[in-house]
Amino acid sequence: MGSPFGSRGPVSRLVTAAVALVATVGLATACGSGDDDSGGGRGGAADAKGVDDGATLTMWTRAATRPQSEALVKAYNAHHKNKVELTVVPTDDYQAKVGAAAGSKDLPDLFASDVVFVPNYTSSRLFADLTDRIDALPFADDLAQSHIKAGTYDGKKYVVPHTLDLSVLFYNKDLYRRAKLDPGKPPTTMAEWDQQARAVDKLGGGVSGTFFGGNCGGCGVFTWWPSIWAAGEDVLNKDGTEALLASDTAEKVYDTYRGWVQDDIVAPGARDETGVTWTGVFPKGKVGVMPMPSTTLGLMPKDLDLGVAPIPGPDGGKSTFVGGDAIGISATSDKTDQAWNFLAWSVGDEAQVDVVAAHKDVVARTDLASNKYSKADPRLVAINQLVADGRTPYALKFGQTFNDPNGPWLTLMRDAVFGDAAKVEKDNEAVTASLTD
Numbered sequence: 001m002g003s004p005f006g007s008r009g010p011v012s013r014l015v016t017a018a019v020a021l022v023a024t025v026g027l028a029t030a031c032g033s034g035d036d037d038s039g040g041g042r043g044g045a046a047d048a049k050g051v052d053d054g055a056t057l058t059m060w061t062r063a064a065t066r067p068q069s070e071a072l073v074k075a076y077n078a079h080h081k082n083k084v085e086l087t088v089v090p091t092d093d094y095q096a097k098v099g100a101a102a103g104s105k106d107l108p109d110l111f112a113s114d115v116v117f118v119p120n121y122t123s124s125r126l127f128a129d130l131t132d133r134i135d136a137l138p139f140a141d142d143l144a145q146s147h148i149k150a151g152t153y154d155g156k157k158y159v160v161p162h163t164l165d166l167s168v169l170f171y172n173k174d175l176y177r178r179a180k181l182d183p184g185k186p187p188t189t190m191a192e193w194d195q196q197a198r199a200v201d202k203l204g205g206g207v208s209g210t211f212f213g214g215n216c217g218g219c220g221v222f223t224w225w226p227s228i229w230a231a232g233e234d235v236l237n238k239d240g241t242e243a244l245l246a247s248d249t250a251e252k253v254y255d256t257y258r259g260w261v262q263d264d265i266v267a268p269g270a271r272d273e274t275g276v277t278w279t280g281v282f283p284k285g286k287v288g289v290m291p292m293p294s295t296t297l298g299l300m301p302k303d304l305d306l307g308v309a310p311i312p313g314p315d316g317g318k319s320t321f322v323g324g325d326a327i328g329i330s331a332t333s334d335k336t337d338q339a340w341n342f343l344a345w346s347v348g349d350e351a352q353v354d355v356v357a358a359h360k361d362v363v364a365r366t367d368l369a370s371n372k373y374s375k376a377d378p379r380l381v382a383i384n385q386l387v388a389d390g391r392t393p394y395a396l397k398f399g400q401t402f403n404d405p406n407g408p409w410l411t412l413m414r415d416a417v418f419g420d421a422a423k424v425e426k427d428n429e430a431v432t433a434s435l436t437d
Helices: 010-029 063-079 089-103 115-123 131-136 145-150 173-178 189-200 217-230 248-260 294-301 336-346 349-359 376-387 396-401 408-417 423-435
Strands: 054-060 082-091 110-114 161-172 289-293 308-310 311-313 316-319 322-329
Touching: 054 063, 054 089, 054 322, 054 336, 063 082, 063 161, 063 289, 063 322, 063 336, 063 349, 082 089, 089 110, 110 115, 110 145, 110 311, 110 336, 115 322, 115 396, 131 396, 145 322, 161 189, 161 217, 161 294, 161 311, 161 336, 161 376, 173 189, 173 396, 189 248, 189 289, 189 294, 189 311, 217 248, 217 289, 217 311, 217 316, 217 408, 248 408, 248 423, 289 311, 308 376, 316 376, 322 336, 336 349, 396 408, 396 423, 408 423
Parallel strands: 054 082, 054 110
Antiparallel strands: 110 322, 161 289, 161 308, 161 322, 311 316
16 A cells, blocks of 8 residues: 555544545535546547646645655656646545545545545545546556556546555565575565574574564555465455455464564564554664565665565465555546546656656556666566556455554454464454444
């Protein structure tokens, strides 16, 4: 997710309230131009590229994506007649602002969203239908399909990828060498992950095998679920109304983490880690191997020799949580063709390579995984290629169920790893109840 381990406490309740507001006002808001102009506008060449006639477009993104959003807008404005005026909203205030704007029919022409909250907006009809426009793109099938699916409602497509953040394994090659492990062979199963983490942990001297955010629901979603997906299983049903988090495969994943806790393989602080400092542990060079957001690669110390690998399942396979933000055109915008001109450009070759890839961010298209910038760092190619193996979960009640520290998913996480594992079955039922509440 854009920030899967972020909002907590009162903020999470604010997010839930904002989503409820969106659901209440959405249908009224959708009476704007979106439904009339939806599927592709007026036909012809304009559908593919939109209209660049000097219009001024308003756009909102949350602070979590400021660098990427500002870079795209700056590059677009420099070479187009249209001009995008970007407003960056504090991340914790974003859903409330969108909800209030929807209620007053004052949404901007373009607005992005953490991809896991996109279903709340599509089901509330806040976005214009872009189905025909997206399908007309020559690279439509190469767009990050997990984002496209998250933004599909009643068979219609409403968003394109804006920024991507993937969950991947980071491993310390120096510690691997010291532990007599091959730094060119990261784990391909959870059993290998377990073995390698334990080998590094034996080095002692303040070195630990692994680390995770044990009091952070978003962290668990982002890094535990890929191990279940890697086994070819789902964590939720198609409609996001039933939890499948007590399966045999899920239990195997929990058991591995529980073993690390019991045998003190985990770096200190995992039990209480709420996500605030989760990504700051590995860069210190004292952890062997752990799952991390791909966006942290560019923030790592230059002298830290680290490798990147897919998150494996218990017996193999690979997957990733495709987080980040998706973006669409508001249903009330009267500049749909011009707004589409920005969106089509943003997922085109120029923007994806010379803006996104140049900034070492994950590209939104699988056909551009290997490009002139990523080729300089095989780790970036590996991350980009993972998009095709990734998933983005779909659930209208995602925030209250999985991100809220008072939600049932965190209870399940805590029981599975630190408490009474026998409660997982009942905890899973509570997750389902929250998804349908």
